[in-house]
Amino acid sequence: MGALDRSPWRPVIPGLLPLYPGMSWCADSNVALDPTYCPKEGEGSLADFLAASRRFFDRFEGRRLGVQLSGGLDSSLVIGLLRHFEIPHALVGLKTDRYEFRTERHVQEKLAAAATAFELIDGEECLPCSNVKGVPPHQVPDLLSLNYSQDVAMAEACGRLGIEVLFSGGGGDNLLVETVPEDPAQCVWRPQIFTDPFPVDVVYRPRGIEFGSFFQDKGIVDAVYRLRSGQGEDLRKYWARMFFSDFLPLELVEYGYCADFWGRDIDGMQAALPTVRELHARAAALTGSDYFAEERLEDLLAQDLLRPEKSFYQRLEARISSAVWVCSLQKAIAAGQYPRREVASESGSEVAHT
Numbered sequence: 001m002g003a004l005d006r007s008p009w010r011p012v013i014p015g016l017l018p019l020y021p022g023m024s025w026c027a028d029s030n031v032a033l034d035p036t037y038c039p040k041e042g043e044g045s046l047a048d049f050l051a052a053s054r055r056f057f058d059r060f061e062g063r064r065l066g067v068q069l070s071g072g073l074d075s076s077l078v079i080g081l082l083r084h085f086e087i088p089h090a091l092v093g094l095k096t097d098r099y100e101f102r103t104e105r106h107v108q109e110k111l112a113a114a115a116t117a118f119e120l121i122d123g124e125e126c127l128p129c130s131n132v133k134g135v136p137p138h139q140v141p142d143l144l145s146l147n148y149s150q151d152v153a154m155a156e157a158c159g160r161l162g163i164e165v166l167f168s169g170g171g172g173d174n175l176l177v178e179t180v181p182e183d184p185a186q187c188v189w190r191p192q193i194f195t196d197p198f199p200v201d202v203v204y205r206p207r208g209i210e211f212g213s214f215f216q217d218k219g220i221v222d223a224v225y226r227l228r229s230g231q232g233e234d235l236r237k238y239w240a241r242m243f244f245s246d247f248l249p250l251e252l253v254e255y256g257y258c259a260d261f262w263g264r265d266i267d268g269m270q271a272a273l274p275t276v277r278e279l280h281a282r283a284a285a286l287t288g289s290d291y292f293a294e295e296r297l298e299d300l301l302a303q304d305l306l307r308p309e310k311s312f313y314q315r316l317e318a319r320i321s322s323a324v325w326v327c328s329l330q331k332a333i334a335a336g337q338y339p340r341r342e343v344a345s346e347s348g349s350e351v352a353h354t
């Protein structure tokens with residue numbers, strides 16, 4: 001994620017290229033730029049990191065804070081820091097009885113038991129691909145539209161708990177796992193992508209909730225860089241588990257593990273197949289595009305859906321999210337949210353409907 005460069009992304013609609021937060025347009029070269037961040041050098045220490053964390057939290061003074069309680073190390077560290085500073089906060093998360101999430105579930109229950117306010121949502125009620133018919137209109141297709149249901153569930157929980165600002169642990173995998181060069185100019189981190197814009201634009205902001213990653217803050221990025229400068233890749237986050245041990249549950253300090261989301265993904269996909277076929281057919285009728293030809297979807301669905309092959313699921317999810325996008329726009333037009341209007345072409349010889 002940290003090394004992901006969005007600048008070479010191709011437009012879905014010819015001539016229209018969206019610029020996401022943190023990107024800019026270079027008029028001289030006529031390209032989009034998605035720059036890496038060059039961290040500030042200095043002496044790394046726990047005191048330095050805590051000072052940066054305190055400055056970050058102080059920006060939200062007077063507002064009700066919340067944290068996505070995933071049961072993983074990154075969000076647990078955010079919770080531990082809030083407790084260290086004695087800053088009131090609530091917790092919101094998705095829970096599941098699936099065996100493969102037993103460690104996360106235990107950590108969630110442990111942290112929730114010590115919280116003043118929390119809500120753990122049944123994750124089986126908002127699996128991936130559920131309620132894709134309800135996805136609001138959005139600018140371009142986005143894979144995260146398939147997770148719309150779970151974001152809505154968490155946003156609604158925030159509303160019940162009065163949470164105004166919700167923090168995630170997005171980007172923690174980058175700062176705490178990836179190789180960190182000694183030369184900051186060679187750093188590949190792009191903090192602007194640590195918070196996904198889709199749920200911000202479509203789910204949280206419309207409900208009056210500010211959603212973002214703790215690790216996206218450049219002061220935090222600087223502090224972690226100074227601590228890890230020159231370190232190699234740390235897939236299990238052993239350094240972070242030890243260094244931040246005073247702020248983490250014992251289970252996250254003494255044990256390393258890896259959660260498997262495959263079961264949730266495939267169960268959600270299989271349950272949604274009738275809806276997927278319906279939306280894909282509607283997108284074909286609306287656009288007349290060969291991309292949405294029925295056989296293209298069926299060729300994918302005829303393969304082994306239990307095969308955990310990333311490239312295969314990327315193709316399938318891209319197709320589904322594209323159909324969701326088309327149908328969301330059509331639904332908005334039908335509801336009068338995007339009225340049709342006539343626009344004369346440059347030549348004046350024809351009229352286009354937009």
